[in-house]
Structures are given as C-alpha cells and as structure tokens.
Amino acid sequence: MTELDFKTDSKDNGEDSLRCDLCETEKGQLFCVFCQVNLCTRCIGAHMLDDPLKHKIVLISQRRSVPSFPKCEIHENTCCEFHCNECEIYICSLCISSEIHKGHVFSSLHEIYSARRQKIQEDVDKIENEFSPAYEAIIADLEAGVNNADGGFLKLTEAISKHGENWHKVLDIIIADIKLEVDRLKKEHVKKLKELVTEFKHAHSELQQIKLECSEILCSSDVPLTLIYRPANEDLMKPPRRVQVSMPIFKQKEIDCTQLRILFGSLLPFPITKQEGTFNRKATASPPGDIELFNPRLITTLDTGLETLYKVTCNCDEEIWASGEDSKIKCFEGQGSTINEIETTSEDWPFDIAMTNNGDLVYIDGARKTIELIKNGERKRLVTLLEWNPVAICVTSCDELLATMFSDDKTQSKVVRYSGSIQKQTIMFDNEGEHLLSGNDKIKYISENGNLDICVADFEVSAVVVVKESGEFRFRYKGYLFAAKESPFKPCGIATDSENQILTADCANHCIHILDQDGQFLQYIEGCDLDRPCGLCIDKNDNLLVADMNGKLKKIKYKD
Template sequence: MALPESQIPPDAQHYLVCGTEDCEKNCQFYCNDCHQPMCEQCRDEHQKNKKTKIHEVVSYKQRKRPLPVEKCKIHPTRNIELLCEECQIPICPKCATTKEHRGHVFTDLEMVFAEKCSLFHVEITKIRSYFEPTSQDLKKEIAGDVTEIKKIMEGVRTAIKTEAEAVKKLVDTVTSDKIEQVNKIEQSLLQTFNGQNQKIDDYINYLNDLVKIFYGYLSPSNIEQLTFALKSENLVIRPIPETSKPVPPVFTAGQYSKEDVAKLLGRITVPNTKPENRKIKPMETASTQMKPTGKQRKQDREKSDMKQTLSLSSSVTKVREYTVPGVNGVYHISLGKSGRLWVSDHIGNLVQTDLLGNQLQKIRTSGIRNEGYHTVTQDGDLIFTDKNNKVINRITLGNTITEFIKTGDWEPISIHSSHINGDLLVGMWKGIEGKVTRYNKTGTEIQNIQRDNKGQGLYRTPHYITENINGDVCVSDYIKHAVVVVDKSGQHRFSYTGQETGFTPYGICTDALGHILVCDSISKTVHLLDQDGQFLSLLLTPQQGVKYPNSVCVDDENNLWVGQSRTNTVTVYKYLQ
C-alpha cells in the first residue's frame, strides 16, 4: 500500500506512476488543471486533445498541489474553494454571497495554498541548506575541541609526573591529589561539552520536527490543518543555540622544596577568562558558500576591470524611491539617458518621467501585465512592441513614433536592446510556442532561436528578456517556470527552475559582474544567480519590505531598480561595492 504524499520521508526516492487509466509508465509530468500525473506519451496526447490542449502541463516537481476536498458546513452541497481576505477563513462560493461577507475580497484558495506551499519549501530549503548543516558543523567543532582538551590535559598530567619523578618518595601523596584535581577539572569540562552536544542535538531534533510540520502543511488532510498553515506566515525558525569554547587549565611549574611539596608539582589553575562564543556563520554567507566551486571560470571573465573592482556587498541598502504618475503598477522598467525612466503598467500605459517624478510623456500601447515589451537603445530611442498589430515601433528623441519592424505571424511580447552591439532581441509567441529573434540596428533579421539541439522547443512564453555580458540571451518564461539561457550562437546553456516548487519568473536583468537577477512572483523574492546559473542568494525578500517585485534593471552606477506590481513606486537598491 502506497504512503500518502504527506507521510513520505523528505529524502525518500519512490517510483511515480502515470495517472492515466491502464498506463503504468513512469510519471514525469503533471497537469495542474486536471491534477493528474502523467508520463511523456500521455502528456503529448493530453496536449493534442482539443479539450485539454490549453491545460497547464508542467514537470512533476513544478506541480500545484490539490486542495483537500471538504464540504461547507453551512452549504453541504458546495465545496470550500475560496479564502475571505477580510475574515481570513476558507468558505464556499455560496458563502461569498451572504451578508456576512458582503463587500469582502475573495481569493482562490488553491492559489493561496500554492503560494503557501512555495513559502514552506523556502523554509525547508533554509533548514536543509543552512540551519541543519551549520548545526552539524558546530558538532564537528565541539568534537575537535574535545580532542584538543584531552591533549592539553594529557600534557598537564605529563608535566606533573615529570616533576614528581625527581622527588617521588616525598610527593607521592601530593601527586595523587594533583592528579585528582586535574581529573575533576577534565570531568567538569567534558560535562560542559556533553551539555553543549545535548543542546545541539535537541536543536537538530527541533529542526527535523519543524521540517515534518512543513511537509504536513504541503499536503494537509483537512481544512482545519490548512487554515493553520495559512496563518503560519510569520513562523520564525528558532535561532541556533549559542555554545562556548571552555578555557583549558594551565599548568604552572613549581619550585623543588621539601618544605612545600605542593609547589614542587606546580599549580593547576583555570584562567578567569570569559569563554569565547563559537562563531555561527550568517545565512547570507552560508547561501553564498553553497555555490559550487568545481567549475573553472573562463579567463576573459576574470580580466574585466569592472569585475576586479566590484563585488557583492554583505547587505542590500535602499538608496532612494520614486513615484511614477500615470500608472497603477510597475510591471516593466527601461532606463534612458539623463536619468529618464520609462515605466509600463498592466493595462497598456507607458509613461516617461524624470527622477523628480515629473511626467514627460504618456502613450497607450497594447502591452499588458507581465511583459517586458519596451527598451531604450544606445542612442536613447525607445523601442516598444505592438503585439496586436505584430510590429515593433521606435520613438526617437523628437517624440516621433515610427513603425520599425514587422514580425509576421508572431506576436512580439518582450524586447531588449543589446549593450554589446546594439542588436534587438525580441521574444515572440504563436499558439503554444515561443522563440527569440535577433535584429541588427537597421531592423534586419539575423538570428532565430527556437529549439535546442534535440529539436525540443526552448520557450513557451518568453515574456521578459535580457542579455548578459558574455552574450548569453536570458529569457524569463513563466509557463515553463524557468529562466532559459542560451549562448550568443543560440545553443542552450542551462535552465534555472528556482529553489522551490512553483517558481514563476517575471522581470529579469544582468549586471556588470554577469549576475542574473530575476523576480519570482510566487515567493515574492528577487533571486541572484551567477553567470552559469548557480543560485547565490535571495537578494530581496518580503522581510525586507519587498512584497510584489515584478521588474528589475541595473543602471550605470550598478544600482538595482525594482518595480512592484501593486504600487506605482520604483525603489533603488545598492547591492554591489
């Protein structure tokens, strides 16, 4: 009998079977609409079927977990499917029409559950990648101290015995007393170490219990359990307990004297020094150290003057904040010359301001939410896509709008002007397929990037796009739940799928060190990757006041500009030094 998912140990490996009737092949994919696991063959048939071809089929790791089915106690024929934002309780659709909830705001409970699952995965990742290994490191340090203390104490014994041999007959009794004193001190120190070991063991057991609790939240068996999970947003992991390194005794040699036998063998004293607390590396350092060091970085990356003078700061500092008039959300940012800023919202408003917040221009476009559909060229011109008419427009410094490029059957949804050579990189889609097309400065098509070397499509919805310092094309694809990166020739290099289930990337940019910065709408964080796609850290999190990061870009002074989807403010941060 198979265990329920909530009872499967976190490190267990088990064989997942396709959920299609009479199919027992290995499960690799999951339909989030049907909540059904499926193999590759059944996935292909699912996407060909007219009734299900628009369903969201993802890898099994990226699946959305289904809600437990429970009937409403007030309306027994209805399932509980909504969360009342005002009352913070799960309700059925019929409850939403009653006077108790009149005028309240409701959210799809399954969507809230998915967000909470993502947050729990983040907490599990913190425990597994930082709290638990750091605790194990402390245990190793304590074990090393035990060995060192034993060596020191053995040295004290040897010194005492060496002196005692010269006057053995006179000091046998005193020697015995001194040895007993040493043994008591050693026993006291070892008891201290045992107590510290027990404290760390208790803490590790607490971490393991906490992981089990979080896994329990991932697949609740009833609404009461789910309600508790929804209210656990402020859950804080207890800090690692402090331990100290005991100070070993020092043996002081005495003077040979028949009258004072005790002095012949010296004194054993414990220095009156406050024990030094063991150092616990901070989480930021721990997350940076998780980066693999096996890959050899190319020499041309190391020769950059910028890279020799810049490095990641130990903390992120807020520099300033701007309010953008004429928009009700900041879904994409393009920085122009002389501090000019272009910002778009989710209903097609595209506004240019100066750094004092004064509106300079406002135009209506066909762009919608979550599309990086505008960019500023090296010459300072604004380029923006019109997906309805399938064209790319240019606004020159004289504010004249001209049709620049026609894209045929493909809808252009994202665009980026290369800082390397001025080429335009355009993300497009048609049906359920996406591609990236490169144009030169004159608008001539020079490259199409669509499939990998196995013939598989690289993109579904390339809705944000940027270029790294080495020429890599970095695309944020929220349907694939991945950042897809190819080199300048179009060969697939890697795909980054986040640190937890449900990673949904939005705004993306790169910096002078080749870092990739990308917004995740589910965990409401900004991820920092290195040039090869290795996760370095969560650069910005809700704990830092960033609630809905949707767009990012880096200016010439290496500052990070962040726009949030539910406010018309742009915040600037310093994260490099």
C-alpha cells in the first residue's frame, strides 16, 4: 500500500478514517476481499462493473476477520480456494476442472486455514498460560540467585577462611609437639653428656694415680720394684678416643605448594542443566523429564509412645518397627497397635534399625559397636567392630548389609558391605582419592536404590552422596539451588522407591526432598503435619513412612 492508503482526517482515527482507494477522497466504508481495496459507497458500483462474481464486498470493520485467499495465477481476478496435493500449489475452482489437475486430490484452503489458525491460537494460549509464566518464574529464580550470590559466596569465602584457621591450629599443634620432642631430646642430650663427663673424669683420675705411682718408681733405685711395674689399668695407657655428641638435626621437607593446594581442598563448580519437559510451579521449578508432580497428603499418624523418634523400617507383612532415644525397639501392625518390643543388649538406644528380606530385624548397638540380628525371637551377633563405630545400616536387594561407620578418632568415615558376618567391600574414597564422607561421629543414613546405587545422607556436609554398586562416585546433591528455605539443607533419613527416586528428610526445614536417580530435584513434600522429620522408609504400596522427632509416625501418599 502507498502512503495514501493510511491517510486520515484530522478529527478521525482508526478504520473509519481509511480513504477510498478509487477516489482517494471519501472515507472507505467497504472492503473488497478479493481485490484487497477500500471502497466508499459511491465507488462500489464502478468497482463491480466488470463482473460482480469476481468481487466480495464486506464492511471495512470486518476486513481483518475475512480470510484473504491468494489470487489464482491462471484465472485473473479469481481467488484460490483449494490446494492441489499432487502439484503442491493453490488453485481456484476453475482450475479443478482443467486437464492439468485431472484426477488429482484437492484440500479445502478454508479448512486448512481454519485448522492452522486453531493451531496458532493453541500456540498463543500455550505461550501465554504455560511457557511465559514458566520463563518468568525461572528468570525470577535466577535473578534471586544473582541477588543471593554475594551472600552465598561470602559464606563460601568464610568457610575457606575457617578451614584455613583449622589448618593453622593443626600446624600449631604439630609445631608444639615437635618442640616438646626437642625438649625431650635436650634432656637426653644433656644427660648423656654429663654421663660421659663423669666417665672421663673417673678415667682421668685413675690416669693421674698411675702417673703418681710411676713418679715414685722413677725416684727410687729399687731394681725389683722397677721390674715388676705394670699399669693398674692398661686400657688407660692408650690415647683416648675423642667423643663427639652431635646435636639433633631438624630435617625439613620442601614445601610442595601444589600438593598443599590439593590437600587443603578444592572448589566443586555447580552444574547448570537444562531439562526438557512440562512446566510446573509446585516445586518452584520445572521438574525434569515428563514427570507429573503429585500433591502429597497425610494418610495416618501413629503415636509411638517414644519421646524422641529417629528410625522406622517395615516389611511386606505391614509390620512397622520404630526406635528413638530408648533402649526399646517397638513393632506396630498396620492399624497402629503395638505387637512386640525388643530391648538392646546394652540397654542403650539403637543407632539404626532395618528389616531383612525375610522379615527379621537388624539393629546397631552403638554402645557395644555391634550389629545384631533378631531371628525367630533369638538374638545373634553378626558384626563386632574394634576401632570403628557403626552408625547406620540398610538391607540390600540381595539381603546383604550396608553399614556406615566412623573411626574411633572421628577423623574418617566409610561404607562397608557385609554378607552375613563376612566383610565383602569397603567404600571410602572418590575417584580423586578424596574422602567420600565427612570424618565425624554424625549419623549418616544409608539406602540402596533399585539400580543398585548406594545413597548416603551426610548431615555434617549438607549433602546426599551417591555411588555405584562398585563404589565409583556418581554425584552429590547439596540441596535445591533456588529454594528459599529458612535453614541450610541438612539431610537426615534417606529412602528410595520403586521408581528409583531418592527421598531425604530435611529436618531443619520440616520437609522432604524428592530427587530422581540422577540427583535432579523433583519436588518437596511439605505440610502433612511434618515436624522435624528424621527416619524414612517406603512401604510395599510405595507410601512414605516418616519418623518425626516428636514421637509421631506419619504415613504419606506422595504419588499416584
């Protein structure tokens, strides 16, 4: 169109002010769909004079709502209404009867147009209702991450400084210890020198006595006395050997900055991943894949009678065992009635409990450093440790035991696999030779996933550590990056379900994190009357059992 097509009166705006394309003076009130021109009422007759059938006149206000079909390249002033599927071109109704398109299949352009418009409208709706809000949410999360970066990296710097202070403390202890060794060596050195001084003084005194005797003989002319002379100590009549007592030497080792840098620690860059799939804001982020999130709901609550509840385990017979800061381990049937109680051998509270595939109870007696089995009411000691302390256990799919434990000096932790009482495997280091788990006496709950991965909730370092069955490191989950929680992520109990999802209790934030088998965050279980959730267990129906530290046991349905 030319500039005249959009010429307007000074007092009018919009469609009513479009000029007639024929006279260019009057306002256009009508529109020819086929010719794509604006017309006034005076010019419409002249416009349709050639052939009224070649024109379609509508009100100018309707011109955008009426489809504007392309003109036929063969039949002048005729609009195409069909599409030839063989020739892949638009054609008019006159073309259909021509020899060129004889026997061809045609589609209605109006139907194609309507279907395409519907698809475009669906895309617009999807952008408006799904994609755009999701992008806005992701942008908001990322901007929040930008805003919180200073604080987060300040904490990181403070942690490094704190670690440096600890190194200085350890170095001071080492220096002080070496100085004590110097003091000890000094005392031994001086003592030895004094002993040698006494020894040589005594020898020197004897030598002086021999000299005195020799002088008396020389002053005498007594032949027999001279002939019978023999030194009282012939060893003294040899030149004395010089004794040199050397000072201790401090053998310094060269400082290898590269090795020190490795020993000090390293920064692990966080991964940035993009997941394809549907958008959902239930977890403040988009879940990976095509997973559809479910709104968890509380099914039942059971008062265990334990003042503090830490652990829960169950079997296929719907027997639920629970324990806490009490020497008694309690067994409940599905409706909540107590049906059995077992007391630990040491009468101290059990560190952890688990069920074998045959329904037997296994528990850790921390005071005795043992793992005990209760089978048919009889107690059997499976494992007794000397320099290590077992803290958590789980039973694998092949009825073996996995146990986490820490050393007596609380500097190392490891995972050990047992077949009965026989130790089969030890997992301690990652692929770089670094310790997989923090070295302390904090309990590290453990579970085996359906893909045979070993999952450990390491409370002290705020991470879920996952390794393969062979012990090869897979990943660490450090909490959901963009979650605005009151307290730092501190994983306690851990469990895995039939879909290989990993569930871990976040006690301080009164929620449970759900991850997929590759460590991608899916959603939270919040609400459900959760109060400091600790131990977790999945029952045979894929319901979640939660041991709340307030003594209550919760059953939660968290998926369809």
